[in-house]
Amino acid sequence: xxxxxxxxxxxxxxxxxxxxxxxxxxxxxxxxxxxxxxxxxxxxxxxxxxxxxxxxxxxxxxxxxxxxxxxxxxxxxxxxxxxxxxxxxxxxxxxxxxxxxxxxxxxxxxxxxxxxxxxxxxxxxxxxxxxxxxxx
Numbered sequence: 001x002x003x004x005x006x007x008x009x010x011x012x013x014x015x016x017x018x019x020x021x022x023x024x025x026x027x028x029x030x031x032x033x034x035x036x037x038x039x040x041x042x043x044x045x046x047x048x049x050x051x052x053x054x055x056x057x058x059x060x061x062x063x064x065x066x067x068x069x070x071x072x073x074x075x076x077x078x079x080x081x082x083x084x085x086x087x088x089x090x091x092x093x094x095x096x097x098x099x100x101x102x103x104x105x106x107x108x109x110x111x112x113x114x115x116x117x118x119x120x121x122x123x124x125x126x127x128x129x130x131x132x133x134x135x136x
Contacts, residue, residue, distance in 0.1 A: 010102050011094060023104045028091055031099040035076035038062065057083035057117035061125050079124065083107070083117035090120055 010018065010025035018025055041060060060077035068074055078093040090103040103120065107113045 010100050011097055014097065014100070021103070023101060026101050027097055028099040028101065031091070033093075033098045035073065035078045035093060036060070036080075037073070038075040038077070041077070054084050055082050056085060057081070057088070057114045059117070059121055061121065061128065079128075081117050081121040081124065083113035085113060088113050088117045088120055090124060 008018070008020040010023070013019065013023075013025045015026060016024070038060075045058070059081055061079040061081070062074060062077050064074045079090065080092075080099075081088070081090045083089070085107065087107050088103075088105040089101055091099045092102050094100050105111075105116055105120070107116065
């Protein structure tokens with residue numbers, strides 16, 4: 001099936017293959033049910049245990065620069081983009097569900113996961129900036 005890129009609410013498809021983008025929107029229960037602070041992510045990176053050594057890319061989107069808002073911490077993230085050799089995943093924090101897989105791209109066909117993850121992160125961040133510009 002060909003992936004369609006459309007705006008939709010992943011919570012409507014939790015625990016099943018999404019009919020819009022064909023992603024398995026699932027909750028990542030190993031993450032805390034709150035925004036993750038920059039210092040926590042830095043500690044995770046320093047530990048380099050078996051879990052995070054699988055990542056070829058791991059970057060948050062912080063509420064900084066154009067995304068600064070008085071009600072949001074510039075040192076916390078509610079969106080993470082990470083990649084392994086096999087896939088690229090974007091997760092975001094939802095108030096009523098926790099960290100949910102919003103997008104997942106299969107890289108087993110020999111694609112370049114680092115480049116795809118960077119592109120996904122930049123595309124998502126640009127969407128956030130556009131949204132903020134419209135709201136505030």
